[in-house]
Amino acid sequence: MAASTTPAPSTSARAGAIGSARVTPGSLLRLIRTGAARSRADLVALTGAPRSTVSARVEQLLASQLVYEGGTGDSRGGRPPTLLAFNSKAGLVLAVDLGATSARVAVTDLSGEFLASESHELEISTGPDTVMEVVNALADGLLAELGSDPAHVSAVGVGVPGPVEFSTGRLVHPPLMSGWHDYLVPSAFARFECPVYVDNDVNVMAAGELGSGGGSENFLVVKIGTGIGCGIVVGGQIYRGAQGCAGDIGHIFVPHDPTVICRCGNENCLEAIAGGAALSRNAAAAGLDVHSVKDLVRLALQGEPPALELVRNAGRQVGGVLASLVNIFNPSRIVLVGSVAEAGNPLLAGIREVVYRRSLPLAARSLEITISDHGKVDGQLGAARLAIESLLDDERIDAELEAV
Amino acid sequence: MAASTTPAPSTSARAGAIGSARVTPGSLLRLIRTGAARSRADLVALTGAPRSTVSARVEQLLASQLVYEGGTGDSRGGRPPTLLAFNSKAGLVLAVDLGATSARVAVTDLSGEFLASESHELEISTGPDTVMEVVNALADGLLAELGSDPAHVSAVGVGVPGPVEFSTGRLVHPPLMSGWHDYLVPSAFARFECPVYVDNDVNVMAAGELGSGGGSENFLVVKIGTGIGCGIVVGGQIYRGAQGCAGDIGHIFVPHDPTVICRCGNENCLEAIAGGAALSRNAAAAGLDVHSVKDLVRLALQGEPPALELVRNAGRQVGGVLASLVNIFNPSRIVLVGSVAEAGNPLLAGIREVVYRRSLPLAARSLEITISDHGKVDGQLGAARLAIESLLDDERIDAELEAV
Numbered sequence: 028m029a030a031s032t033t034p035a036p037s038t039s040a041r042a043g044a045i046g047s048a049r050v051t052p053g054s055l056l057r058l059i060r061t062g063a064a065r066s067r068a069d070l071v072a073l074t075g076a077p078r079s080t081v082s083a084r085v086e087q088l089l090a091s092q093l094v095y096e097g098g099t100g101d102s103r104g105g106r107p108p109t110l111l112a113f114n115s116k117a118g119l120v121l122a123v124d125l126g127a128t129s130a131r132v133a134v135t136d137l138s139g140e141f142l143a144s145e146s147h148e149l150e151i152s153t154g155p156d157t158v159m160e161v162v163n164a165l166a167d168g169l170l171a172e173l174g175s176d177p178a179h180v181s182a183v184g185v186g187v188p189g190p191v192e193f194s195t196g197r198l199v200h201p202p203l204m205s206g207w208h209d210y211l212v213p214s215a216f217a218r219f220e221c222p223v224y225v226d227n228d229v230n231v232m233a234a235g236e237l238g239s240g241g242g243s244e245n246f247l248v249v250k251i252g253t254g255i256g257c258g259i260v261v262g263g264q265i266y267r268g269a270q271g272c273a274g275d276i277g278h279i280f281v282p283h284d285p286t287v288i289c290r291c292g293n294e295n296c297l298e299a300i301a302g303g304a305a306l307s308r309n310a311a312a313a314g315l316d317v318h319s320v321k322d323l324v325r326l327a328l329q330g331e332p333p334a335l336e337l338v339r340n341a342g343r344q345v346g347g348v349l350a351s352l353v354n355i356f357n358p359s360r361i362v363l364v365g366s367v368a369e370a371g372n373p374l375l376a377g378i379r380e381v382v383y384r385r386s387l388p389l390a391a392r393s394l395e396i397t398i399s400d401h402g403k404v405d406g407q408l409g410a411a412r413l414a415i416e417s418l419l420d421d422e423r424i425d426a427e428l429e430a431v
Numbered sequence: 432m433a434a435s436t437t438p439a440p441s442t443s444a445r446a447g448a449i450g451s452a453r454v455t456p457g458s459l460l461r462l463i464r465t466g467a468a469r470s471r472a473d474l475v476a477l478t479g480a481p482r483s484t485v486s487a488r489v490e491q492l493l494a495s496q497l498v499y500e501g502g503t504g505d506s507r508g509g510r511p512p513t514l515l516a517f518n519s520k521a522g523l524v525l526a527v528d529l530g531a532t533s534a535r536v537a538v539t540d541l542s543g544e545f546l547a548s549e550s551h552e553l554e555i556s557t558g559p560d561t562v563m564e565v566v567n568a569l570a571d572g573l574l575a576e577l578g579s580d581p582a583h584v585s586a587v588g589v590g591v592p593g594p595v596e597f598s599t600g601r602l603v604h605p606p607l608m609s610g611w612h613d614y615l616v617p618s619a620f621a622r623f624e625c626p627v628y629v630d631n632d633v634n635v636m637a638a639g640e641l642g643s644g645g646g647s648e649n650f651l652v653v654k655i656g657t658g659i660g661c662g663i664v665v666g667g668q669i670y671r672g673a674q675g676c677a678g679d680i681g682h683i684f685v686p687h688d689p690t691v692i693c694r695c696g697n698e699n700c701l702e703a704i705a706g707g708a709a710l711s712r713n714a715a716a717a718g719l720d721v722h723s724v725k726d727l728v729r730l731a732l733q734g735e736p737p738a739l740e741l742v743r744n745a746g747r748q749v750g751g752v753l754a755s756l757v758n759i760f761n762p763s764r765i766v767l768v769g770s771v772a773e774a775g776n777p778l779l780a781g782i783r784e785v786v787y788r789r790s791l792p793l794a795a796r797s798l799e800i801t802i803s804d805h806g807k808v809d810g811q812l813g814a815a816r817l818a819i820e821s822l823l824d825d826e827r828i829d830a831e832l833e834a835v
Contacts (some may be wrong), residue, residue, distance in 0.1 A: 269761050272794050275759075325788070355661070357672025387682055
């Protein structure tokens with residue numbers, strides 16, 4: 028770096044130098060499992076690292092069984108290269124998606140491919156003992172079906188409908204989960220003797236949306252259901268904040284007349300005005316035959332004008348908060364999920380109306396706001412991806428392979 | 432990773448495994464320059480990497496002159512260890528802090544220590560040609576004073592009072608900088624033949640607050656002056672968003688009656704209600720002898736009740752937006768800077784009143800809100816740190832040393 032020894036790169040070369048990939052086993056594994064690299068030559072070309080360094084680290088990955096060799100690629104003159112591939116069969120993942128009224132359990136491989144899955148209707152408010160007994164019974168059934176057992180599970184991913192301390196998996200005053208406060212979710216999976224990753228439902232959906240291997244995108248997954256919450260992805264990673272409760276947008280103040288008291292005790296929280304419960308209450312008050320938000324969404328999808336207007340208004344309220352989020356975060360896209368989001372276009376129209384009017388032009392310019400295709404942003408797939416990406420995290424792999 | 436070969440770590444061991452440091456030249460340099468490691472033995476202990484790996488990478492750092500050996504440490508039995516230290520004299524940094532009415536230039540070493548500095552009053556609205564000529568003349572004077580020249584400058588850091596595209600250093604419609612739109616700041620420093628890092632004033636102050644070597648904290652630096660903006664630090668890094676305009680909180684909508692039109696054309700932007708210009712206008716309308724925000728701040732510091740109330744009210748308006756930011760970001764602390772922030776306690780009281788009432792209890796629990804000690808969060812120091820941390824970024828060092 029001394030001016031006399033290493034010529035400093037010019038400004039124009041700066042982006043390239045900063046963007047160069049690191050050459051650790053974890054970063055090479057990521058290039059292989061995302062399909063960016065299919066051979067040692069690809070890894071050398073992508074990282075700019077010496078061939079000897081790449082080869083040594085590939086040997087570590089082969090020894091760990093996370094990567095295997097097989098087949099040969101096209102020759103570019105000379106001996107055709109031996110192909111490298113991610114061994115997605117190196118372990119199993121248990122994915123658990125707990126909802127307010129259901130428990131869904133799946134077993135996937137390390138690429139997130141579903142091998143078996145089952146779900147069970149049950150009220151989460153029956154408490155952790157009952158729910159976790161059901162989940163473990165479903166897990167055993169699925170593993171038996173696959174001719175496998177708990178020893179083959181490399182990681183467990185769990186999504187819960189409430190606030191959870193990510194570092195420990197402990198629930199913190201979850202409003203919809205009575206009896207769960209302070210419950211340590213990983214304790215229910217101790218017999219698997221593997222890492223257990225627990226996060227709230229929106230972050231888990233954001234993990235699902237992130238896809239395999241991450242990427243470097245900044246985006247938001249906004250859930251509009253009974254509650255309203257936001258999963259924040261910064262540079263391809265779920266952002267959790269100092270206490271792990273980042274993204275709690277449901278209790279942001281929104282201007283509203285008359286004042287509405289939220290279940291949290293505060294006035295005019297977004298959730299109390301535009302959440303599912305508020306919407307179905309407003310619909311009933313407006314004389315619509317509505318007993319739940321599902322009824323209202325059905326009427327909106329049928330094109331009933333009062334239902335459309337209620338949903339669009341909720342969109343405007345959510346849009347006001349999302350406009351702030353856009354100015355603060357400058358995300359490239361926002362994906363909407365949840366029972367209210369299923370109403371589709373009228374909600375989107377209300378949100379877009381306010382977001383594009385109230386956001387900084389530079390931030391709004393190429394912002395994309397979409398409703399998730401039904402089932403595409405999925406809590407169960409998300410729980411699997413949360414577990415896989417945490418387990419195969421670059422630094423974790425580096426530490427594990429250095430330690431061998 | 433296969434269950435049969437590598438035993439998966441237990442849940443309780445997980446945090447440790449994830450937290451293990453990477454062992455690249457850049458990450459070792461960080462441990463040395465933050466003072467966390469003072470010898471090869473320290474590096475081995477901190478990273479858990481084999482001694483041979485650490486030694487090879489230390490050799491690379493010694494060859495680059497970024498690290499030097501000198502003296503010996505305490506023996507723990509056996510030969511006393513040779514000490515390693517960061518060579519902060521390996522290059523110079525030019526730090527430029529452009530304000531609305533001043534240009535401040537400093538030369539620092541690679542630890543951010545000021546070697547020489549000078550400032551010059553001039554209106555930024557005189558345009559880039561005039562301003563940059565002054566800046567370059569100041570730089571030449573400082574370098575001559577140090578018996579040095581442009582060839583010894585390893586990096587330039589520049590803070591500007593307007594929106595800038597970080598990847599290129601190009602200004603984008605800066606409202607206070609007429610004639611600067613589309614201006615490429617690095618072009619003014621081409622003769623230094625080194626990387627030039629340009630960011631807006633709030634991000635630069637956040638870089639200054641971050642301190643040497645970064646850290647992993649999540650915090651916000653909020654500037655309340657003529658404009659209102661926010662520097663966001665996520666995991667020890669400035670967060671810039673998709674288009675580089677994250678943190679633009681000045682144009683978030685706030686409820687206000689009567690409606691106020693902002694200079695951006697929108698209604699009820701935070702800046703139009705609680706910014707410096709709005710405050711001095713309101714003070715004059717209330718019959719106070721106030722011609723600028725400085726006058727109002729002086730009256731508030733003298734304890735004049737109407738001035739105190741105006742500042743406190745501005746604090747409440749800012750507090751409403753910061754409460755949303757807290758729910759969204761869950762930062763560990765917020766540092767307030769800028770001309771309005773100099774009013775101190777009445778502003779802080781207004782902000783705290785709303786933030787602690789309107790934020791999620793878990794997020795507010797250990798949140799610290801403070802006014803920066805005057806001069807502590809400084810644009811000039813920030814510009815130096817921006818340049819140093821970008822220049823010595825782990826991945827950049829790794830790429831540079833791999834490429835040698």
